Amino acid sequence: RAKEAxxxxxxxxxxxxxxxxxxRLALVDAMRHAMSYSEFELYYQPQIALxxxxxxxxxxxLRWRHPQMGMLRPDRxxxxxxxxxxxxxxxxxxxxxxxAQAAAWHRSGLGELRxxxxxxxxxxxxxxxxxxxxxxxxxxxxxxxxxxxELTESLMMENVDAAIATMRELKAMGVQLSIDDFxxxxxxxxxxxxxxxxxLKIDQSFVRDIENDTNSTAMxxxxxxxxxxxxxxxxxxxxxxxxxxxxxxxxxxxxxxxYLFSRPVPAREFEQMLRDSRLAALQGAAVRPIG
Ligand code: C2E
Ligand code: MG
Ligand code: MG
Ligand code: MG
Numbered sequence: 001r002a003k004e005a006x007x008x009x010x011x012x013x014x015x016x017x018x019x020x021x022x023x024r025l026a027l028v029d030a031m032r033h034a035m036s037y038s039e040f041e042l043y044y045q046p047q048i049a050l051x052x053x054x055x056x057x058x059x060x061x062l063r064w065r066h067p068q069m070g071m072l073r074p075d076r077x078x079x080x081x082x083x084x085x086x087x088x089x090x091x092x093x094x095x096x097x098x099x100a101q102a103a104a105w106h107r108s109g110l111g112e113l114r115x116x117x118x119x120x121x122x123x124x125x126x127x128x129x130x131x132x133x134x135x136x137x138x139x140x141x142x143x144x145x146x147x148x149x150e151l152t153e154s155l156m157m158e159n160v161d162a163a164i165a166t167m168r169e170l171k172a173m174g175v176q177l178s179i180d181d182f183x184x185x186x187x188x189x190x191x192x193x194x195x196x197x198x199x200l201k202i203d204q205s206f207v208r209d210i211e212n213d214t215n216s217t218a219m220x221x222x223x224x225x226x227x228x229x230x231x232x233x234x235x236x237x238x239x240x241x242x243x244x245x246x247x248x249x250x251x252x253x254x255x256x257x258x259y260l261f262s263r264p265v266p267a268r269e270f271e272q273m274l275r276d277s278r279l280a281a282l283q284g285a286a287v288r289p290i291g
Contacts, residue, residue: 028084030066031077035089039065042097043264046273047116047235047257050249055274057114057148059257060098061264062090082120091123095136101267103142110274116148118180121155125162130169137173144174148199151177153185156195164194171196178235183219193230200227204238207258210247217247224251 034040044058064072081087095117102115123129137144149170156163156179167177178199183206202223209216220236227234236248239258248256262273 024080027077027080028086031064031081031084031086031090034064034066035086035093039067040090040093041065041266042094042101043266044101044270045257045264046262046270047114047255048261049255050253055111055113056255057116058102058270059116059150059264060094060101060118062094062118078120082122085122087120087122088126091120092132094118095133096140099136099140099142099147102146103140105271106142106146108271110271112143112146114146114148114176115142116150116178118150119155121158124151124155124166125158129166130173133170133175134173145176148176148178150180150201151197152180153182157186157191160191160194164196167196183223189226192226197232199233199235202234202236202253204258207236207238207244207248208240210244211241220248220253221251224248224253227254228252 041063042060043063044060046055047057047059048054049056062074062078064077066072078087081090098115098117102113105111105113119129126132133147133149136142137147151163151167156167170177176199177195177197178201179195179197180201181203182200184203200223202220206216206219206223210220224234233254235255235257236244236253237257239245239248239256239260241260244258245256245260262270265273
């Protein structure tokens, strides 16, 4: 009986394992093709300065228009791309596409918008990253100061000294550096002053709970004052409600990003949004300049 149960267990267990493995393999295979068939696309989400109510930049967010599965968000494929190393060519494509788009918007008179690009651990630990960024900036004509690189705490903590060296190189070029999802990692505050960053991005989990969790509210307030005491800019991500916005404003948060203003949208839509001032109208209602 025990043997039978064991056999049953195996029968029930293996097929699902196989299914998952097959699904992953298929996805990896599809990802390789997706590169050459340009199924990847960047969406853009505006970042708004609270002092002026103006859109001052945007974050580039990767999407995969899969021919069968539809539009996939990064949580479906980024970790797989990391594991297989595909993230390196994919990440290079993201950098180039994001900088080219931002430069095009500069040239078309939409303003000196800043573009924020997410980097994965493999990309960041690649010794040629500074040279790559340098050549992408040269190729696209985007000023280095208009590029912001988003890093996570865990990525920076993998090898602190190497991370600091790379960050210094990027800073020397004029590239801005931000810590994404700040507050969710395990880095100690003492490291913060060693990393040459310009911006902290308050993780959306804290922003989401502003109205109903006093601990999150305290975290948000603390991160804002910490940023300012260290001379850093601070952005709140995941802002969805007027109440969250009001609180962030009352604490002097510099910038906001979230569905309250806009979801990430395709380039053409982002451009349209800026051009027809639909966003400006939204801001008029949602964001009033401080003072
Ligand atoms: P992230 O960098 O922290 O990006 C913020 C995520 O929050 C995005 O999800 C964005 O769509 C979402 N978001 C923005 N505003 C709101 C809001 O008001 N409410 C809620 N609930 N969500 C909001 P997305 O686009 O699915 O990206 C998820 C993560 O994937 C990103 O988190 C980033 O870590 C990663 N990622 C995205 N693009 C790239 C890329 O080009 N390269 C790498 N390496 N990672 C990327
Ligand atoms: Mg990000
Ligand atoms: Mg984030
Ligand atoms: Mg994230």
